[in-house]
Amino acid sequence: MEIRREWLDIGTTTKPVDHGTTEEAIASVYARHRRRRPEFVWVTSPRAALGHLDGLPAHEDLRTRLNDPPLASDIAAGLSRLRSALEADYTEPPADRPVPKRKKGETWPAMPPEQALEIGLPFREVLLRGVRDEVFRRLSAVYLPIRAALGPVPVGWYGNQDAYWIAYADVLRRTGLAPVRETREFEVWAALTRSGGWWWPGERRCVLVERPVTLRTDPLFVEYGDGWAVS
Known part of the structure; x- marks a missing residue:
C-alpha cells in the first residue's frame, strides 16, 4: 500500500509548512464559497491559536445558523459534496472469486x-x-489528543492530519477505479494537505498553525515550536 504510506507520512510529517502554497489553497477554498481572500494569521501551536479564535463558529453554530450559515458550514457542506462526487463513478474491478455471503x-x-x-x-x-x-x-x-488538550474550540480543519480521505480518493484516482470529476477542487485540497497544518476559517480572518517540530506516535508525543507539547 505505497499510496497509503505516502499519505501517512504526510499526515505525520514535521516538515515546515509551505506558507505560500497553503495560503493560496485556502484562498481558493474561500473563493469557491464566494468569500474574499482572508487575512492570514500564523501561530506556532494550537494553544497559541486560542487567543485568535474569538467569534469563530462552534459546531452547534453550524446547526443553528441555517439561514445565515458561517463559512465553516459552507466548507463542510462543500467537502461532503466533493467526497460524494469523488466516489460517484466508482467501478468495482472484476472479482476472481465469489464474494462471501x-x-x-x-x-x-x-x-x-x-x-x-x-x-x-x-x-x-x-x-x-x-x-x-x-x-x-x-x-x-494524533490530532484528537491535541484537540482534547485545548478544550472547546471553533470548527477547523487539521491540514496534513486530514489526509485520510485524500489518501482514499487518491487511490481511486491513481488506479482508475473512479475518475476525479472535480479535479480542480480535489487538487486544491490535496495541495493544502501536503503543504499545511491546522487552520480555522473565519469570514475575514483565517488562523493557521505551524506544524509540530517533534511528532512521535508510539507513545504519542507532539511538541510545537513554542514548547507546547501533548503526550
Missing part, C-alpha cells in the same frame, strides 16, 4: 487487507478499511 444489515468482518482480498471481499470494502479507515485511525490518534 452475509446477512442483510451485517457488516463485513474486520481483517487485514491481504486476508480480505484472499476471501473475496469487494475491493471497495478493502480500500475503505485498508486505506481510508486505517489512515484515519492513525492520524486521529
Whole structure:
C-alpha cells in the first residue's frame, strides 16, 4: 500500500509548512464559497491559536445558523459534496472469486487487507478499511489528543492530519477505479494537505498553525515550536 504510506507520512510529517502554497489553497477554498481572500494569521501551536479564535463558529453554530450559515458550514457542506462526487463513478474491478455471503444489515468482518482480498471481499470494502479507515485511525490518534488538550474550540480543519480521505480518493484516482470529476477542487485540497497544518476559517480572518517540530506516535508525543507539547 505505497499510496497509503505516502499519505501517512504526510499526515505525520514535521516538515515546515509551505506558507505560500497553503495560503493560496485556502484562498481558493474561500473563493469557491464566494468569500474574499482572508487575512492570514500564523501561530506556532494550537494553544497559541486560542487567543485568535474569538467569534469563530462552534459546531452547534453550524446547526443553528441555517439561514445565515458561517463559512465553516459552507466548507463542510462543500467537502461532503466533493467526497460524494469523488466516489460517484466508482467501478468495482472484476472479482476472481465469489464474494462471501452475509446477512442483510451485517457488516463485513474486520481483517487485514491481504486476508480480505484472499476471501473475496469487494475491493471497495478493502480500500475503505485498508486505506481510508486505517489512515484515519492513525492520524486521529494524533490530532484528537491535541484537540482534547485545548478544550472547546471553533470548527477547523487539521491540514496534513486530514489526509485520510485524500489518501482514499487518491487511490481511486491513481488506479482508475473512479475518475476525479472535480479535479480542480480535489487538487486544491490535496495541495493544502501536503503543504499545511491546522487552520480555522473565519469570514475575514483565517488562523493557521505551524506544524509540530517533534511528532512521535508510539507513545504519542507532539511538541510545537513554542514548547507546547501533548503526550
